[in-house]
Amino acid sequence: MPQIFHHSTNALAKITIYGAVFIGVALLWVAVELNRSSWNTGQWVEKQQPVQFSHKHHVGDDGIDCRYCHTSVETSASAGMPSTNTCMSCHRQIWADSPYLEPVRASLRDQKPIEWIRVHDLPDYAYFNHSIHVNKGVGCSTCHGRVDDMPIAFQAATLQMEWCLECHRKPERFLRPNDKIFDMTWRSENKNAAEIQQGIGWKADYKVQGPEVLTSCSTCHR
Amino acid sequence: MRRKLVMWKSERTEGVKGATGDAVKVRRGDAATMRPRVPASPRLPVPASPRLPVFLLLVALLITIGCRRDMQDQPKMKPYRGTTFFNDGLSARQPIAGTIPRGFLRTDTEFYTGKKSGSSGAPQSTAENPFADDVDTFPFAVTEETVKRGRERYDIFCVVCHGMTGNGDGMIVRRGFRRAASFNDDRLRQAPVGHYFDAITNGWGAMPSYAAQIPVQDRWAIIAYIRALQLSQLNPNAQPGASPVPGATPGPLASPGASPAASPSPSAGGHD
Incomplete structure (x- = not known):
């Protein structure tokens, strides 16, 4: 055969x-x-908003503190969105008749909140609390990036679990002194040995829990 | 023996290739061209194993895992999430009018309003005494922590218009807002602390109310810091005898428990 x-x-x-x-x-x-990839996570994708609000202008040029608008960031889970009245504190006189601000004026006229488009949308099975982070040495820019350089806000991190764990496993890599939390220019990461050593010091100061607590499932999935 | 070996190879290859889902057709072609050469036997053709379709189905299921987002977007209410359930679109309900949450009774009128009486029978403001009903002492003991907290809050909420030194030349004023009041002029130096509280709480002139942004305790802390600012900006060459900061005795900063070193008081700052 x-x-x-x-x-x-x-x-x-x-x-x-x-x-x-x-x-x-x-x-x-x-x-x-x-x-x-950002195709899946939404990272780097600029979200168009009903008002062409620029963080770059308000934070970078005017030097307004994050907490002027996001008032509840130190005390509650949500950082808080400013009411239309907060916008109008200044814009009743500045740029008062700009066409860009018509949605804001309409909101005040009709007493209807502006419907902003959510930029950071965590999955509902993940619990997140802003206050514990900013009170224990995690700066705004650590997660949100250089907001003072964003004409249109976008998500700077992947918001994926591996990204959360990066810090929850080794917080000393990202902690900073508590008077620099809202400082956009502070270093993004503690890189060299000396900085890590500082980070370990802050970690002790803030009494940050060990990795066995920070990486426990129920810390975030509760 | 040979036939069996070839068949084994054929099946095996098909199984492996099936895992990645490509080139299966080629192998089937091989099998098809092969079959006519093999003498028909009662054991052939081999019935198609259900394993392959089941496997492919599982792979397909794996791929579609990402398509449902029920876990990501659960039908529960979170901050700023609207709802279609209520007419106003808000997911949280407002308390019924007149409801007082536990701990919010606010019986301490001086602390919560900055007014001595706060009632309609209060002394009216006059030209000589524009702040008749405003409290002129802090309703609690001012400590170093209070002033530090006040400085932090001042730098968040007030500095935008009133400026770092309280001269009323903040960034927003430079951008075209009506010039904010200077804390370093005589009128405001003499104004009682209650007046500042009133201005923060209810607004004053072009200044809007900051009641929604600044909690009551922080408003008082800011006022304590403003007093410190006023002392720091005093002109050392001012006329002797002219009472620099609120000359009233006891001064607005004099409060029980405040250590002279920690809290700026008229006596501490009155060197002119």
Whole structure:
């Protein structure tokens, strides 16, 4: 009986089988990278808002503190969004007839809150509290990036669990002194040994819990 | 023996290739071209194993896992999440009018309003005494912590218009807002603390109410810091005898428990 396959087919079969492994790995890699990409996480994607509000102007140029508008950031889970009255504190006189501000004036006229588009949308199964973070040495810009440089607000981090755990495992890498929490220009990360050492000091000052508590499932999934 | 071996290889290859989902057709082609050469036997054709379709189905399910977002977007209420359930679109209900939450009775009129009586029978403001009903002492003991807290809050909420030194030349004023009052002129130096509280709480002139942004305790802390600012901005060459900061005795900053070193008081700052 003649050979059905030529002898060289053996090599072909081997290459195909090995190739399948590589293709499998490659597909897995693509899947993982897609999962982390901004296409999936929304990172870097600028969100158009009903009002063309620029953090770059208000924070960067005018030097208004974060807490002027986000008043509850130190005391509650939500950082708080400013009411229309807060906008109007200044804009009743400044830029009072600008067409850009018509949605704000309309909001005040009709007594209807402006419906901002949420930029940071955590999944509902993740519990997050702003106050504990800003009171224990996590600065605004650590998670939100250089907001003072954002004409249109976008999500600076992936907000994925691996990103949360980066800090929950080693808080000393990201902590800062408590008078620099709202400082946009403070370093984004404690990198060298000296900075890490400072971070360990702040971690002790703030009595930050150990990783066994910070990475416990129920700390965030409660 | 040979036939069995070939069939084993064929099945095996198909299984492996099925895992990645490609090239299956090629292998099937091989099997098809192979079959006619194999003598028919009662054991052939082999019935298609249900394992492959089941496996493919599982893979398909895996892919669609990301399509449902029920866990991410649960039907529960979180801050700033609206609802279609209530007509006003708010997910949280307002308390019934007249409801007083526990701890919010606010019987301490001086602390919560900055007024001595706060009632309609209060002494009316006159030209000679524009702040007749405003309290002129802090309703609690001012400490160093109070002033520090006040400085922090001042730098958040007040500095935008009143400026770092309280001269009324903050960034918003430079951008075109009506010039804010200077804390360093005589009128405001003489004004009682209750007047400042009233201005923060209810607004004054072009200044809007900051009651929604600044809690009561913080308003008093800010006032304590403003007093410190006023002392710091005093002109050392001022006329002797002219009472610099609120000359009244006891001074507005004189409060029980405040240590002279910690809290700026008229006596401490009255060196002119």
